[in-house]
Amino acid sequence: MMELYSASTTCQASPTDLPANAQVASTTSQVSPWLSPLLYLLGRHIVLPFFFRRIKITGQENIPKSGPVIFAPTHRARWDSLLLPYAAGRGVTGRDLRFMVTITECQGLQGWFVRRMGGFPVDPQHPAITTLRHSVELLLDQEMLVIFPEGGIYRDGAVHPLKPGIARLALSAELTHPGLGVKIVPVGINYSQPFPSWGADASVHIGEALIAKDYMNGCVKRDAKRLTADLANMLLSLSRQESAIANHAFAEIPNS
16 A cells, blocks of 8 residues: 655645555546446355355445445455445445456456456556545545555464555545545455355455544544544454354355
8 A cells, every 4th residue: 555645754734645655646546337236146146155155244234324334354365356246235225346466467368257246457566656645535425445555465364564545545535535534444355265165155244434524533543543543443343243153154145
């Protein structure tokens, strides 16, 4: 996840420019009007029910019904990009999810689908100014953005240190567009196997939303640090719920 503020330790009251070496290549994304509905349908009714033995979903009542949303899920496998839309995408909310992913996840067949489902890449080593701008534009358009705060896939079930990018993006959007109302929704995803195979179990636990404006106290670095800490604590709490997988405490999810 790119840095959205300068690396200075000085307390700042407003966002600063991205690093001077940031790239300026164009960043765009678009949801395919024909492929997205088709893939949601196939994933929800065929692929996921066939591959997984059981899927447990909790906390769907915590998904904001409107407004800009950033989902912050744990990252356990590439199946996450299908399970999260299954739990919170157009079949549940009527809205598509827009994924910010690393360049490596936008390669090959997976990348072909990611880009046509509204996903867009970010290079953590050489962040593009336009990636930040595009993310803010999506929030201004009341979209539901997905960013994995751990920055990579971890298969040990633990919550790893979070990157500060999500908090900084949310605060940046609120600072530059007062009253936008960005909400960050923590999501715990886990599987009964480190490398899920056919017949594995999966769980998706959706936590209560954190409201970005509640963390704005005049110092973006301190505010972002506090928001990131609260997000980490919520993901830790959700990860404890995931431990029920070991006991196969699952409920079937209807595909309606």
